[in-house]
Amino acid sequence: MPGEVTIGIVTAIAVELATVRAVLDEVRDLRVAGDPGHYCVGALPSADEGTPHRVAAVMLTRDGTRNAAAAVVDMARSFPSMRVVVMCGIAAGLPAAGVRLGDVVSATQGIVDYGHLRATNGYRELRRASGDISTRLLAADNQLAVGQHRGQRPWEPVLATLERANATFRRPSPEGGPPLVHRGAIGSADVLLRDEGLRDGLADAHGIIAFEMEGSGISVGAALHGREWFMVRGVSDLADDRKNDGWHGCAAAGAAAYVRALLGVVQPVPAVEKAAGRPGRVAALALIVEAMLAVRLVRDEHERRLLVDELPTYIRSVIAYSPTARTHVISIVRACEGFEEGRAALLAAVGLLLGAETAEFAHLEETVRQNWNGV
Structure with a gap:
């Protein structure tokens, strides 16, 4: 059943x-x-x-x-x-x-x-x-x-x-x-x-x-x-x-x-x-979420709020807050993928806070770029 x-x-x-x-x-x-x-x-x-x-x-x-x-x-x-x-x-x-x-x-x-x-x-x-x-x-x-x-x-x-x-x-x-x-x-x-x-x-x-x-x-x-x-x-x-x-x-x-x-x-x-593409969508979202949670800054609630504040208002307004890191990150990714420029906005916000030249950001950026079209 x-x-x-x-x-x-x-x-x-x-x-x-x-x-x-x-x-x-x-x-x-x-x-x-x-x-x-x-x-x-x-x-x-x-x-x-x-x-x-x-x-x-x-x-x-x-x-x-x-x-x-x-x-x-x-x-x-x-x-x-x-x-x-x-x-x-x-x-x-x-x-x-x-x-x-x-x-x-x-x-x-x-x-x-x-x-x-x-x-x-x-x-x-x-x-x-x-x-x-x-x-x-x-x-x-x-x-x-x-x-x-x-x-x-x-x-x-x-x-x-x-x-x-x-x-x-x-x-x-x-x-x-x-x-x-x-x-x-x-x-x-x-x-x-x-x-x-x-x-x-x-x-x-x-x-x-x-x-x-x-x-x-x-x-x-x-x-x-x-x-x-x-x-x-x-x-x-x-x-x-x-x-x-x-x-x-x-x-x-x-x-x-x-x-x-x-x-x-x-x-x-x-x-x-049975819906077309659904398994790939879930897997792609999971990979992006796991990559974000691997970043210490994203796991911290205060830093995560700063990350959200760096996103454009029209994206920020549709993000559901949760004190649970995983749930909050899922909401952030879901909100960003609803807009054509959402991927760029997400990476720009993380890069600003984490440092665009760091190895952590490079790994996250690669994971996001490889899997975004499947989200």
Whole structure:
């Protein structure tokens, strides 16, 4: 089974995993040696009736962006064929955008990491934009949006089945009817938001329609390992002082039902290990990372921060910081390879700090030049 999984689903709390488990077919539990995660694996329908998606779902040990990133790293190692990671669970909605309790929010405009800011003389700006969402799942979401206009809402029967099967998943209030689906940007930070003023200010500044606490970690973890990612959230509160747990089950069920419908219009996803050029890409990245870690300057956290500061702002802004040297170096290389001049910028920064005439730099430069095209 680990070799067949192409879709990973991450949840943060028990009721979220319970709803995901409830929408899976052929579900069973699985433990993977060396991985702390407790997985449930199963199948979900795809656009090809005869070939379902193979799925692994897991719950974080604790909420938060760091734990979310770590979970993706573990999943990528335990399920090397996994190509897409989906965060599925609850979030706080923005009433001014028409978002109601029980509604579903799809992150079609990605994640806004509003906890990662640069503050200068009273002015704040985002330091890092999260990686792009999966175009594969964005196209599927667009397809569902078009279907909505024709009265097609395939997630509603799934949600109705969940509500009949488990009272925990039912709406606390019968008012409002079936959930609406909202599409846009979701704010993510290690902040349990219960402040209407802060909520509305962040929404106005960044165009956010919902708030949660794991998405930026999911995007970073996925980017570090070359995986696609997406996020769907059910609205359990409105980020105000009236927040409680009463809508958790209904909101989680709405998100899980929508994920099943979303993947139902996606063609079977090819496994990573079968993707053209993937083994060479991983090997090339590993060689470059090992060569950088062989440099004492790069292993030192303070020196590594200086290295990052020497990179152009547009590269520096997409680097995910980590106190772990290897994880941070992977992020640095991944960020640089996203730009045409990234290799030159990386070598220039290392050469400035290390000395372009040193033997250490010469070895690193040779390794980077030989393997960069494979990254």
